[in-house]
Amino acid sequence: MRKMFFALAVAMLATPVWATVTITANDLGEGVVAIDYSSDDAELVRAFALDITVDVGTIEAVGDFNVGDNNNGYGIFPGNFSRYITVDPVTGEVTDWGVDGYTPVADGSDPGALGGLGTNGITIEMGSLYDTKAPPKQGRLCTVTCSETCLLTVTTNATRGNVVLEDASEATVDLAGATNYQSALVHQRPTPVRKWTNGLLLVSLIVGVPVLTRDSAMVTQMVSLRVKTNTGYQPTT
Numbered sequence: 001m002r003k004m005f006f007a008l009a010v011a012m013l014a015t016p017v018w019a020t021v022t023i024t025a026n027d028l029g030e031g032v033v034a035i036d037y038s039s040d041d042a043e044l045v046r047a048f049a050l051d052i053t054v055d056v057g058t059i060e061a062v063g064d065f066n067v068g069d070n071n072n073g074y075g076i077f078p079g080n081f082s083r084y085i086t087v088d089p090v091t092g093e094v095t096d097w098g099v100d101g102y103t104p105v106a107d108g109s110d111p112g113a114l115g116g117l118g119t120n121g122i123t124i125e126m127g128s129l130y131d132t133k134a135p136p137k138q139g140r141l142c143t144v145t146c147s148e149t150c151l152l153t154v155t156t157n158a159t160r161g162n163v164v165l166e167d168a169s170e171a172t173v174d175l176a177g178a179t180n181y182q183s184a185l186v187h188q189r190p191t192p193v194r195k196w197t198n199g200l201l202l203v204s205l206i207v208g209v210p211v212l213t214r215d216s217a218m219v220t221q222m223v224s225l226r227v228k229t230n231t232g233y234q235p236t237t
Helices: 001-011 076-082
Strands: 021-027 032-038 045-055 059-065 121-127 138-146 150-154 163-165 172-174 191-197 200-209 219-228
Touching: 001 021, 021 150, 032 045, 045 138, 059 121, 076 121
Parallel strands: 021 172
Antiparallel strands: 021 032, 032 138, 045 121, 045 150, 045 163, 059 138, 191 200, 200 219
């Protein structure tokens, strides 16, 4: 295991010899965007260092990522490894991968890293270590959740290592499918409007729902629910 971690560190500092890796963004709805990858090279990718930004709003969460080694994925997070993960000094094995806070998002204080969750940009760092369960040549790195409808862009982060292959060469990265990518509409939470009618509480939920019209305008729908009150209770306005 110690040798494997050393190999990952060497790979991320390697001299460039080019191969193409494609990064794409794919909308999953409700502000969630998947960050996917594919490679046309015989060599697998060893590590990714990517910046993800949005033009408005913030990035609120990351999800759907692997954690740990030998799991057919990129579950080694170099920027956070020393902060959260303990390696047994005798066996060289990781004691526990399931530590709260161990995610691909680099800390905003790390050199070259973006602000982090709750800001308009994050840096993700993801590497692979395995004995038998190698990551595939194409798959999903993670998902990001955006606070509102936005244009999402992925770029490589040279300070944090760019994209490196297993033969210690640096990949050429195609980012056309992850540049100014339009995320889907993020629906606002319903706004309750309360009205008393004949002893019943009329709760109207004003919900913004996209409805196709000739001028492509947003139509607001109102959904009403009647809630019976306790006998004798006199509501106030």
